Amino acid sequence: MDKKKKIVILSDQTSSSAFPLDPLTKKIVIKLPPRRGGDNRGDVDTLRQTLVRELGTAVTIPLSKMAEIQKIRQSQDQQITVTLAADSFFDAQEQVQSWRLMEIEKGDQSAFHLGVAVDIGTTTVVVYLVDMITGQILGQASDYNHQIQLGEDILSRIMAAASPEGLAALQGLIVETLNSLVEEVCQGSSIKREDIIAVCLGANTTMIHLLLGLNPASICRAPYIPMVNNPEIITAREIGLQIHPLAPLYCLPSVGSYLGGDVIGGILVSGMHKEEGLSLFADVGTNGEFVIGNQDWLVACAGAAGPALEGGVTEWGMRAEEGAIDSVAIDDDFHVTYTTIHGTPAKGICGSGLIDALAELFLSGLIDRAAHFFDGREAFILVTKDETAHGKDIFISQKDINNLMRTKGAVNTALEVLVEGVGCSMEEIYKFYAAGAFGQYIPIESAVTVGLYPDLPRERMIRLGNSSGEGARQVLLSNAKRLECEKIAAKITYFEMNDNISFMDKYAGSKFLPHTNLDLYPSVQDKLNKRRRGK
């Protein structure tokens, strides 16, 4: 399969990579007290009481496990490994309020404790196999979301889910995607699917609804309220996930229809909610989600962002697959150098390649600040047909550039409106975090050059990688992080951009490269001056 790409889970430094491990499931090794005369407790009662004493919380033992408990007690094995799943609630001390027994085994089986962190994107799904003892990622696999066959974008999937059959089909397809990815991460190792005993999952609100078999219709219908933001912990079995049937499944909580758990995961990973200084967070995918704030407050907004960055919209645009041009440089003699994914002959251009191309077209002087070719041509050939995989020229057209400009304008305007909307200015931004389906790949330098991102000192600009997946990994590994996510979600104020009259004003200003007001982009001005001097 050539449709796999390397996923960067955390490309740059963040403040949240070290934390105490306290995963969604627990394996504890205990010894049951020897049976004494006069002790008429059943083996189930003795085990429950031992666990309650050990954990200091309530422990539920499902009926389906009681017979096994007696069998294990009857064998004279001294050590018993008990696997427990956290429940949804926290007590006043912010500790998990109760645990549910999932498994009981002879001997010490605690050296083996596996879960999966999942990022479900509208387009791509990534599964990380996580060692819950060390916190490390043991393997990963990604694939297209099989739901694509019933609709490319979110809206068409919501439409397809309108009938009960459509909803069931969409749920079946994402579960099928997950099951095959789980199978894949286990391949070539001794790990069996049933060894995976916990799942944590970051996704947008619609994807969560479809995964759980909940009709997402209300998401795209006034007043645009989802069915649920926080489904809390359910079991893998309930949705047909083929791992341990009693495995707990937790979805990072959403804030609303357009601000999903994937963004909450990103905030968690950035650590911006614990910083004194102001941070700006941009999750750039087909839609964009933007968050500003610090330890005291968080304000977020969302809007359409990058359809132009996806395959299909631009002439030679394609997904980030083998053969996609992912970086481009154009020198002052208009010679192009480029790289492709896996180094194979070029087939098209992916999002990061397109942003690079736009920046380089501008810096090399091929297009003007209004993003029009200086010489009036209709297109610029990046790779000639003798070098491509298909024997056709790969070019970027004026129409492609116009599409890209709309995307960059939308993202840039949203950021500006958000920053001004909370009464701040860009200079006050202490850290800028880029995440999301495209944000994790887009080169920061080119993104600033075209005015997609603000022009901040580069050490303040951080690519978070797949922060939805990383957020899921952290929450999988830490109940405290789970509570932290719920607190982040509760803290966010949603800022309705459509109501904002300054949006269209600003959008007009962002139609230039990098911006109408070049003073906002001093580093781009520097680059232009250097290149122009060279000529």
Add this chain to the structure above:
Amino acid sequence: MDKKKKIVILSDQTSSSAFPLDPLTKKIVIKLPPRRGGDNRGDVDTLRQTLVRELGTAVTIPLSKMAEIQKIRQSQDQQITVTLAADSFFDAQEQVQSWRLMEIEKGDQSAFHLGVAVDIGTTTVVVYLVDMITGQILGQASDYNHQIQLGEDILSRIMAAASPEGLAALQGLIVETLNSLVEEVCQGSSIKREDIIAVCLGANTTMIHLLLGLNPASICRAPYIPMVNNPEIITAREIGLQIHPLAPLYCLPSVGSYLGGDVIGGILVSGMHKEEGLSLFADVGTNGEFVIGNQDWLVACAGAAGPALEGGVTEWGMRAEEGAIDSVAIDDDFHVTYTTIHGTPAKGICGSGLIDALAELFLSGLIDRAAHFFDGREAFILVTKDETAHGKDIFISQKDINNLMRTKGAVNTALEVLVEGVGCSMEEIYKFYAAGAFGQYIPIESAVTVGLYPDLPRERMIRLGNSSGEGARQVLLSNAKRLECEKIAAKITYFEMNDNISFMDKYAGSKFLPHTNLDLYPSVQDKLNKRRRGK
């Protein structure tokens, strides 16, 4: 069906019949806050938060109910009725720690709130339909435990459950019994099976194991430890009970293999665990369970008791069905008067009739204190063939009397050993409670005459009726009573009678009517004196 008998749920006064109602399930009527702009919570989140505020505890909403919540919210109904099931745990304030949503309905549906209290005996099963708003019993139905076809007594059922198929068959038979009784209590009313949303159940430890599909083998094998004493709350669905699928099912907790939840229910109903004075509790069925204690301590023992009181062991013994002789009087001219169940021609003698007959044979002078016929005859005819249903004489033989004497000896000895074992004497007993399959019917006067029960002032002797069923009703209606049961179970010290060397000594003493030491039975001496004077 002629196999139904009238069940007395609480024949005499007890101290525990009035208590605040706080049932295992809750129906609350709420109004969800109107949707305001800027509130991006999903309907599920809004409902959960409203319930958490209302109840002051955690609330779980199962995935299977989320879609319904949105549907109900979308309709403009203002009032919503939410049905919730308690979980197993209590917080530090002894309140239910969390609740689980079972049902959500439009409008105020709180006027209708039904549960069942169940008593599962080895022989007879009784289902009470309980109005959880008033606490009243709306109807009741009883039947033989269908498991009887695979074994009359507990031991033969444990044997039959040794194979997985046998265990499944026994579970299927008791569930079938319960389902048909539930059907029966609903008959003739508008109540549907699904309207029953909670179950509380009293039974001996083996019956609970079989109901839950747990192999009871360890109950009759050293060290005689059950698989579980307290299974905690499960759902009706898990065992195939055809009521509301999410209905919580709670079994009164056992203390050990031979001290079941039926006895704990009896103690609860008696209130002996809250009294300053000393109480003695006797649950007389095929096995006997005996408890002594007060508010500070409780000691219990168990042993074989009344096989002679059941059908099959004595010549004309039969179950308490239509046509069974249930009371007997013999005057000094040896004329017999009797009553039968439903007043139909006599078919045989049930337990209460046998005890009456033994007492009357003794008082009328037909048998001596060693329980032998004075005139050496082999049998005494109670009803001549011209009056019986089957045209045969119904008699009580010397062999029957010997069997009855063994039963009375076993019960009486157990009571004496228990009282002395804790360092007390019979005079200190402030209240004597009689319960159990036979205890609820056996006439106290005759039971004292034959020396089955101690000779205490009659106002201190109380028949509790079906206290297993009544205990189940109280726990169904009160979470505080549920916690009280668990505390009673935890408080009981089990006294191993088989280890006790004085048992055989005392058993020898109890072979006489009413006892070797007549001084222990002053009221019987009085009766004898009166009758002898009459001659």
